[in-house]
Amino acid sequence: xxxxxxxxxxxxxxxxxxxxxxxxxxxxxxxxxxxxxxxxxxxxxxxxxxxxxxxxxxxxxxxxxxxxxxxxxxxxxxxxxxxxxxxxxxxxxxxxxxxxxxxxxxxxxxxxxxxxx
Numbered sequence: 242x243x244x245x246x247x248x249x250x251x252x253x254x255x256x257x258x259x260x261x262x263x264x265x266x267x268x269x270x271x272x273x274x275x276x277x278x279x280x281x282x283x284x285x286x287x288x289x290x291x292x293x294x295x296x297x298x299x300x301x302x303x304x305x306x307x308x309x310x311x312x313x314x315x316x317x318x319x320x321x322x323x324x325x326x327x328x329x330x331x332x333x334x335x336x337x338x339x340x341x342x343x344x345x346x347x348x349x350x351x352x353x354x355x356x357x358x
Contacts (some may be wrong), residue, residue: 261298292316299343301329
C-alpha cells in the first residue's frame with residue numbers, strides 16, 4: 242500500500258518545464274512554462290527533480306550543465322526536444338572572428354580565449 246502512495250506522490254509532484262533560448266519571453270528568472278520559458282538548459286538542470294520533464298526548443302545549447310537532482314528508475318528526469326525542434330547540446334565553444342593570413346596559402350587565424358596551464 243505504501244509503495245502505491247509513493248508512486249502517486251511522485252506523479253503528482255512531477256512538473257513539465259520549457260526552455261526556448263530564441264523566444265523573446267525567455268528568461269531564467271521566469272517560471273519555465275511554455276508561455277515564459279527559461280533561456281538556458283542550465284537553469285532547467287538546476288530546477289528539475291525526479292519525474293520532471295524538460296522540453297527543449299530550437300537552439301544550440303553551448304553551456305555547462307550541472308544537474309542538482311537525480312531521477313530514479315521509476316521517475317527519471319527527461320530532457321526532450323519539442324516535436325519538430327532542432328536541438329543541439331554541445332560543450333564546444335564557437336570560435337568566431339576568423340581572418341585569413343596574408344599569403345597564397347589558405348591559412349586562417351582566430352583569437353583563442355583560453356589559457357592552458
